[in-house]
Amino acid sequence: MSSSSVIGQLPGTPNFSPIVVDIAKMPAGAAPLGFDFGRTGRGTVGQWRVIEEKTAAGGKAIASDGQDKTDYRFPLAIYRPVSARDVDVTIHFKPVAGKVDQAGGIAVRVLSPDDYYVVRANALENNVRFYRVTHGSRRQLEGIDIRVASGQWHTLGLRTEGNRFIVSFDGNELFFAEDDTYSDVGQVALWTKADSLTLFDRLEIRTLR
Numbered sequence: 596m597s598s599s600s601v602i603g604q605l606p607g608t609p610n611f612s613p614i615v616v617d618i619a620k621m622p623a624g625a626a627p628l629g630f631d632f633g634r635t636g637r638g639t640v641g642q643w644r645v646i647e648e649k650t651a652a653g654g655k656a657i658a659s660d661g662q663d664k665t666d667y668r669f670p671l672a673i674y675r676p677v678s679a680r681d682v683d684v685t686i687h688f689k690p691v692a693g694k695v696d697q698a699g700g701i702a703v704r705v706l707s708p709d710d711y712y713v714v715r716a717n718a719l720e721n722n723v724r725f726y727r728v729t730h731g732s733r734r735q736l737e738g739i740d741i742r743v744a745s746g747q748w749h750t751l752g753l754r755t756e757g758n759r760f761i762v763s764f765d766g767n768e769l770f771f772a773e774d775d776t777y778s779d780v781g782q783v784a785l786w787t788k789a790d791s792l793t794l795f796d797r798l799e800i801r802t803l804r
Contacts, residue, residue, distance in 0.1 A: 680778065725738060
């Protein structure tokens with residue numbers, strides 16, 4: 596059973612220090628260190644690589660490949676070192692190109708490439724959506740229409756505590772959703788869709804318990 600609503604206040608700030616994935620120290624041209632790669636849906640798994648990017652905070656970014664136009668295709672870069680149930684995750688991302696989609700997102704409680712929760716922002720649709728993915732099939736739990744500018748850096752946040760999920764965008768809390776489907780620990784991943792060429796320049800993961 597799931598429910599959702601416009602957000603009120605975030606719970607108290609946790610005391611745990613965040614894990615900051617240091618993209619600046621990763622070699623350019625190679626796959627990002629510490630990540631495994633998968634894909635929900637159809638089409639190619641795709642390639643993720645570290646690129647030099649002068650507008651990124653550390654001068655480098657993780658880029659999705661943006662080559663396969665298969666519509667129901669959701670590449671994942673799964674961060675291997677962290678496995679947790681309750682997390683507070685933020686990313687900086689920049690949608691750059693894509694004719695089918697220009698999207699970037701955060702997946703949490705990733706049990707497999709076909710089972711997880713994901714929040715994503717889409718620059719072609721100008722919205723932020725929160726989904727549950729079960730056996731490769733996604734269901735929207737909540738969302739809001741909001742401007743997501745292509746070619747600009749944005750901040751996307753997802754906080755999970757028990758069955759409650761809180762979404763923020765560019766520093767503003769947007770909405771929350773509740774769902775009981777996945778209550779076990781899982782991994783955190785970067786997420787894109789179809790032919791999105793999306794850059795990610797910072798990933799921070801704070802485990803809450």
